[in-house]
Amino acid sequence: MSTSEIQTFDLHAEHHRINRNSWLRASVMGANDGIVSVSSLMLGFIASNANNHTIVLAGIAGLVAGAMSMAAGEYVSVQSQKDTEQADLAQEAHEIEHNYEFELGELTAIYVERGLTETLAAQVAQELMEKDALGAHARDELGLHEISRARPLQAAGSSAAAFSVGAGLPLLTAIFVPNTWLFGSVITTTLLALVVLGGLAAWTGGASLIRGASRVLIWGVLAMAATSAIGHLFGINA
Numbered sequence: 372m373s374t375s376e377i378q379t380f381d382l383h384a385e386h387h388r389i390n391r392n393s394w395l396r397a398s399v400m401g402a403n404d405g406i407v408s409v410s411s412l413m414l415g416f417i418a419s420n421a422n423n424h425t426i427v428l429a430g431i432a433g434l435v436a437g438a439m440s441m442a443a444g445e446y447v448s449v450q451s452q453k454d455t456e457q458a459d460l461a462q463e464a465h466e467i468e469h470n471y472e473f474e475l476g477e478l479t480a481i482y483v484e485r486g487l488t489e490t491l492a493a494q495v496a497q498e499l500m501e502k503d504a505l506g507a508h509a510r511d512e513l514g515l516h517e518i519s520r521a522r523p524l525q526a527a528g529s530s531a532a533a534f535s536v537g538a539g540l541p542l543l544t545a546i547f548v549p550n551t552w553l554f555g556s557v558i559t560t561t562l563l564a565l566v567v568l569g570g571l572a573a574w575t576g577g578a579s580l581i582r583g584a585s586r587v588l589i590w591g592v593l594a595m596a597a598t599s600a601i602g603h604l605f606g607i608n609a
């Protein structure tokens with residue numbers, strides 16, 4: 372390949388699944404949480420013979436509370452990951468500034484371990500450290516790649532959005548379906564959505580679709596059965 376061809380080479384021509392899969396998987400799990408927790412919550416109210424206004428209100432409260440707690444949890448955990456990354460990078464920058472030769476040797480050893488000859492490894496390490504020493508160490512020593520860098524706000528936002536989309540399904544059912552059909556409709560839409568989401572989650576992980584779907588389905592049914600029983604109990608005593 373000529374120098375000009377290399378310089379104009381499109382580094383991102385092919386799309387790799389790795390960066391899509393982790394995002395898709397987190398969204399599917401978030402949506403799954405939204406469906407199970409809000410439909411179960413609403414089934415409890417439906418089983419207690421609450422009126423439609425109360426059921427919809429419970430659904431909205433469940434959606435907002437769940438989305439906020441998902442966002443908070445995701446933000447805190449990804450932020451602590453980001454803190455760790457930044458502490459490692461600061462330490463690495465300090466090492467490069469005070470122990471340049473040692474760091475050069477370290478990077479050379481990493482490339483030798485990956486299969487380069489010592490001469491070539493030393494040359495590659497030398498040139499990469501001249502161009503961007505911290506970037507080279509972050510990538511090849513710490514394994515921190517731009518693609519997988521911790522983004523707390525993005526993570527919080529996408530998990531809250533996924534939860535809300537999931538929770539929106541039983542909520543819309545409660546808004547549009549008359550009370551007499553509500554119990555059966557919420558259960559049906561929830562189970563259908565869980566089958567699709569369970570299969571999707573399994574597909575992103577390369578696992579069996581049927582096993583993935585049935586796993587999510589079983590937990591969904593258990594959650595809905597538990598809250599319906601409690602709601603029914605409260606309904607009788609009301």
Ligand SMILES: [Zn+2]
Nearest residue numbers: 474477508512
């Ligand atoms: Zn280093």
